[in-house]
Amino acid sequence: MYKDQIKNFNYALFGNPVNHSQSPKIHDYFSKQTEIFHIYKAINIPLNKFSLIVSNFFKNNIKGANVTSPFKKEAYFFSNKLTKRAKIAQSVNTLKKLNDSCILGDNTDGIGLLSDLNRLKFIKKNFSVLILGAGGAVKGVLLPILSLGCKVYILNRTFSNALKLVNQFNQYGNIQVFKKSDLKDSFFDLVINGVSRNIQFNSEIPIHLFSSKTFFYDMNYSSKNTYFIDYCIRLGSKYISDGTGMLVFQAAYSFLNWHNILPKTDYIINILNKK
Ligand SMILES: NC(=O)c1ccc[n+]([C@@H]2O[C@H](COP(=O)([O-])OP(=O)(O)OC[C@H]3O[C@@H](n4cnc5c(N)ncnc54)[C@H](OP(=O)(O)O)[C@@H]3O)[C@@H](O)[C@H]2O)c1
Incomplete structure (x- = not known):
């Protein structure tokens, strides 16, 4: 099955599931915009077959790939060489074939999120940031946020x-597990949701620490509002965004890694947001 598929494309997304991914559409826009031959397909990988199948793809036509849930950790171990940010995150969302015996692993989730937060004017130096979740996506985004x-x-x-994550990142900045006694006299400036889609929010969320100026960002994206976005709307928040912009920016930085060109992103974010 995979052999026939390989002939028709040279870049891929590996994940499980991948059927609703917007990444092939985004990369199609990038390819047309830059006039680079870049045919990108989403491939569903069986849960226990990541290394076997992905190494076969790289032995054939594949020059680069994105990796999504649940394989970012496996991609980290699969890589023969790592960029500094992927090494620190211990999570890889971008693979590049350097030669027949060397695959480079990178992580563009962090630069993707930061670029979108900057576009939206949702982040400033020294902000107090609450992050919901401690999975692969959160690992990828902590370094740029702490670096600010x-x-x-x-x-x-x-x-x-959460504790494991804090121990992994506390040498890079000010990070701790949230406790009810935190932020006695102030509010969160920014809340980022990195919990998987369609999770209902519960009484653990410290809404007394949100103000009318708090920014809310959901890393998830969907044609319909996510639970988190609906939750923020019900709270009366003024500043809310889903993760469409992050998705486009992380894709753009993967494209940069593969082709040394950073594609334009704003018009693609607008097209996807309209839908
Ligand atoms: N916009 C973008 O470009 C972009 C990029 C990357 C990821 N994402 C999105 O970010 C989300 C997280 O991705 P990921 O790779 O970090 O996934 P992951 O590694 O599987 O982590 C999932 C996180 O959600 C929590 N969680 C799962 N089920 C839960 C439940 N029922 N109740 C409460 N918490 C629950 C987990 O908590 P435990 O530790 O307790 O298991 C963990 O913190 C995904 O939906 C993904 O689509 C978006």
């Missing part, structure tokens, strides 16, 4: 996963 001097609080269903 932001104070980061992690709130996650499984406390031990």
Whole structure:
């Protein structure tokens, strides 16, 4: 099955599931815009077959790939060489074939999120940031946020996963597991949701620490509002965004890694947002 597919494209997205991914459409726009031959397909990989199948793709036509849930950690171990940001995140969303025996692993989620937060004017130096979730996506975005001097609080269903993340990143800035006693006399400037889509929000969320100026960003995206976006609307928040912009920017930085050109992104974000 895979052999026939390989002949028709040279870049791919590997994940499970991938059927609703917007990435092939985004990369099609980039290819047309830059006039670079870049045919990108989403490939669903069986859960226990990542290394076997992906190494076969790289032995054939594939020159680069994005990796999505649940394989970012496996992609990190699969890579023969890592960029600094992928090494720190211990999570890889971009693979590039350097030669027959060397695959480079990179992580563009962080630069993707930061670029979108800057576009929206949702982030400033030294902000207090609450991050919901402690999975692969959050790992990818912590370094640029901490590098801005932001104070980061992690709130996650499984406390031990939040603690692991804090221990992994506390050498890069001010990060801690959220406790009810935090921020006694102030509010969060920014709340980022990195919990998987369609998770209902519960009483653990510290809404007393949100103000009318708090920015809300959902890394998830969907043609319909996510639970998080609906939740923020019900709270009466003025500043809310989903993760469409992050998706386009992380794709643009993967494209830069593969082709040394950073494609234009704003018009693609507008097209996807209209839908
Ligand atoms: N916009 C973009 O470009 C972009 C890029 C990357 C990711 N994303 C999105 O970000 C989301 C997270 O991705 P990921 O790769 O980090 O996934 P992941 O590694 O599977 O992590 C999932 C996170 O969600 C939490 N969670 C899962 N089920 C939950 C539940 N029922 N109740 C409460 N918490 C729950 C997990 O908590 P535990 O630790 O307790 O399991 C973990 O913190 C995905 O939906 C993905 O589509 C978007």
